[in-house]
Amino acid sequence: MSAFLQYVVNGLTSGAFIALVALGYTMIYGVIRLINFAHGDVLMVGSFIGYELVVTLAARHWPVALVVLLALVGGMAFTGGLGMLIERVAYQPLLNSSRLAILISALGVSLALEQGAQLIFGAGFSAFPSVLPSAGFSFAGAHASYVQLGMFVISVLLMGGLYLFVHKTMAGTAMRALAMDKDAARLMGINVQRTILLTFMLGSVLAGASGVMQGMYYTEINFFMGFLIGLRAFTAAVLGGIGNIPGAMVAGLLIGLIGSFSDGYISSEWSDAIIFAVLIAVLVFKPTGLFGERVAERV
Amino acid sequence: MRSLPRSAPVLSGPLRLLIAAVLAGIVVLLSVKLNAFRDYQIAEIAIDVTAVAGLTMLTGLSGQISLGQGAFMAIGAYTTALLLLHLNWPFITALAVSAVATAAAGGIVGVAAARLRGPYLAGATLMLGVALPALAYVYPGVFGGDQGLNVVFTTPAFLGPSFPLTRWQAWVSSAVALVTLVLLANLHRSRIGRNWRAVRDNDVAAALDGINVAAARVLAFVVSAVCAGMAGSLLAIVTGLVAPGAYTITLSITLLTAAVIGGLGTLPGALWGSLVIVLVPTYVTDAATSHGLSSSVGSNIPIAVYGAVLILVMLAFPQGIQGGLRRLLAAFTGPDRKSRTWRAGPAPLTAQRDEAPADQHEKEGTT
Numbered sequence: 308m309s310a311f312l313q314y315v316v317n318g319l320t321s322g323a324f325i326a327l328v329a330l331g332y333t334m335i336y337g338v339i340r341l342i343n344f345a346h347g348d349v350l351m352v353g354s355f356i357g358y359e360l361v362v363t364l365a366a367r368h369w370p371v372a373l374v375v376l377l378a379l380v381g382g383m384a385f386t387g388g389l390g391m392l393i394e395r396v397a398y399q400p401l402l403n404s405s406r407l408a409i410l411i412s413a414l415g416v417s418l419a420l421e422q423g424a425q426l427i428f429g430a431g432f433s434a435f436p437s438v439l440p441s442a443g444f445s446f447a448g449a450h451a452s453y454v455q456l457g458m459f460v461i462s463v464l465l466m467g468g469l470y471l472f473v474h475k476t477m478a479g480t481a482m483r484a485l486a487m488d489k490d491a492a493r494l495m496g497i498n499v500q501r502t503i504l505l506t507f508m509l510g511s512v513l514a515g516a517s518g519v520m521q522g523m524y525y526t527e528i529n530f531f532m533g534f535l536i537g538l539r540a541f542t543a544a545v546l547g548g549i550g551n552i553p554g555a556m557v558a559g560l561l562i563g564l565i566g567s568f569s570d571g572y573i574s575s576e577w578s579d580a581i582i583f584a585v586l587i588a589v590l591v592f593k594p595t596g597l598f599g600e601r602v603a604e605r606v
Numbered sequence: 607m608r609s610l611p612r613s614a615p616v617l618s619g620p621l622r623l624l625i626a627a628v629l630a631g632i633v634v635l636l637s638v639k640l641n642a643f644r645d646y647q648i649a650e651i652a653i654d655v656t657a658v659a660g661l662t663m664l665t666g667l668s669g670q671i672s673l674g675q676g677a678f679m680a681i682g683a684y685t686t687a688l689l690l691l692h693l694n695w696p697f698i699t700a701l702a703v704s705a706v707a708t709a710a711a712g713g714i715v716g717v718a719a720a721r722l723r724g725p726y727l728a729g730a731t732l733m734l735g736v737a738l739p740a741l742a743y744v745y746p747g748v749f750g751g752d753q754g755l756n757v758v759f760t761t762p763a764f765l766g767p768s769f770p771l772t773r774w775q776a777w778v779s780s781a782v783a784l785v786t787l788v789l790l791a792n793l794h795r796s797r798i799g800r801n802w803r804a805v806r807d808n809d810v811a812a813a814l815d816g817i818n819v820a821a822a823r824v825l826a827f828v829v830s831a832v833c834a835g836m837a838g839s840l841l842a843i844v845t846g847l848v849a850p851g852a853y854t855i856t857l858s859i860t861l862l863t864a865a866v867i868g869g870l871g872t873l874p875g876a877l878w879g880s881l882v883i884v885l886v887p888t889y890v891t892d893a894a895t896s897h898g899l900s901s902s903v904g905s906n907i908p909i910a911v912y913g914a915v916l917i918l919v920m921l922a923f924p925q926g927i928q929g930g931l932r933r934l935l936a937a938f939t940g941p942d943r944k945s946r947t948w949r950a951g952p953a954p955l956t957a958q959r960d961e962a963p964a965d966q967h968e969k970e971g972t973t
Binding site: 336340342344396397400401404405407408409410411412414415416417418419421422423426538541542544545546549574576577579580582583586587590591594595596599 | 671728
């Protein structure tokens with residue numbers, strides 16, 4: 308039982324990281340129908356920015372809370388800008404051509420980011436300096452650190468903030484309108500280009516937050532980390548129903564839990580196969596994911 | 607104004623065979639003139655052409671995206687390796703059995719995939735590409751784990767002892783690739799190919815025309831899986847090693863890249879795309895080392911440049927290289943009246959923009 312609870316704690320933590328990334332996939336797919344393969348690599352860049360900030364500031368003996376906050380905010384700000392830059396350079400010129408053309412462009416961006424990071428930061432692992440306290444609390448035989456709790460809370464706050472933004476503000480309404488029908492949205496006077504840019508910024512900011520927190524939590528980062536996280540996050544977005552924001556959150560946590568359980572009870576080699584089995588099982592019965600709405604069939 | 611014909615101009619039967627014969631002649635000539643490394647590259651290109659040609663039929667013609675083509679290559683490669691290792695079967699038999707095995711796997715995946723659209727299909731095939739090759743780690747007793755299986759492949763006796771193995775590998779791979787291309791070209795032109803296009807452009811209309819939409823979708827997966835299985839089989843004998851590291855999700859994504867870069871849904875595009883994914887990284891490496899870049903920088907540059915090439919080709923030719931070539935050709939010869947009036951016909955209700963052939967995929971939700 309205590310092992311079970313421990314896997315739940317670990318799974319929820321990694322699931323929260325995955326959910327933050329899955330939100331970016333699902334929002335970006337919603338507005339421009341693109342599987343943004345570069346999204347995981349944006350996360351990786353955020354992680355490295357956070358790493359550089361922590362290393363620089365910790366060397367000057369700034370207070371830990373301030374260092375962590377600055378790293379988080381700095382990483383998020385940088386990735387937000389990066390996301391908008393990528394959209395402008397690599398996707399916007401292709402918005403009116405085939406979806407697969409943008410997909411390949413996204414792959415190109417992904418390769419460029421990975422190799423660029425490898426050139427700048429090296430191919431090996433970079434160890435995050437351990438600035439965070441390792442203290443925690445135990446309950447029912449499971450151990451949760453305050454850091455895990457804090458990161459989970461931050462993730463939930465970010466997700467809640469995003470949900471409110473998308474549903475309560477004018478810009479969020481524009482995003483949802485765009486996801487529904489681009490041409491009708493344009494006719495309603497929505498600035499489509501700006502809304503797409505905003506979507507990329509929001510998605511990338513969340514990815515950046517996830518990247519910085521993952522760096523601090525797992526303490527090791529490298530240029531390739533975004534790829535695998537990206538695969539799982541995209542799977543979560545699909546599982547939750549693409550374009551569905553609460554769906555991505557729930558499915559992200561679910562995938563984190565599945566990964567944690569199969570790592571713990573079976574072996575990590577089986578994790579991907581089990582996630583695949585769950586995905587197929589869900590899609591066979593619900594071809595549009597757990598919470599996806601029925602795709603409008605052409606009339 | 608529509609600047610491209612609705613679908614690829616389809617060559618007549620004898621002309622296709624002639625082109626295949628010319629390509630075979632080019633391969634033989636090149637393999638004799640060039641060194642062993644280039645022979646290896648020819649084999650590599652032929653293998654990629656085989657896999658990409660199947661994928662381009664699946665994604666370009668039947669409108670189903672697959673990010674798991676590498677998984678079928680892995681099935682073909684492991685089948686061949688196991689047959690050659692344990693049963694000492696001749697390669698041609700192993701190739702046939704691999705094709706049958708991947709056809710069965712493709713059928714199973716196709717049945718699951720026929721219900722899925724757009725991102726859901728992409729996600730399901732993506733996880734297939736991630737999860738299936740990783741099973742080789744789980745059963746190290748059968749699949750050799752991380753080390754993989756070694757495959758022994760030799761030149762046949764009638765060629766004499768001094769015939770280079772790489773040249774024979776290039777010949778075998780190219781022969782399989784060319785036969786595949788000819789057969790796929792026939793399929794493209796047949797009722798089956800027409801059904802795929804009909805299903806891709808509008809599945810409701812296709813169903814009303816009496817096409818069994820689900821069967822057409824599953825068949826496309828089977829055909830594409832067989833091509834991938836044969837490509838995996840060839841890769842097993844050309845590299846002499848079947849290990850999970852060669853069949854990661856990166857392989858699947860690279861194959862889709864080749865199909866799109868070359869020109870989705872076109873068989874010449876499969877060739878252009880394969881040339882790009884094999885040759886561009888090699889040439890950039892050569893250029894980087896000859897300009898005296900340090901090896902650590904030099905080894906990173908190719909992939910970064912390759913990424914840039916992908917973006918630039920897509921920005922310049924959103925329809926892939928074959929689409930770009932066709933457009934260039936049209937600029938020289940003027941509009942092809944016959945194909946425009948006959949093939950273009952009234953624009954389908956769903957086509958909203960000029961770039962109709964590619965746009966159809968979007969409406970279908972290919973990505």
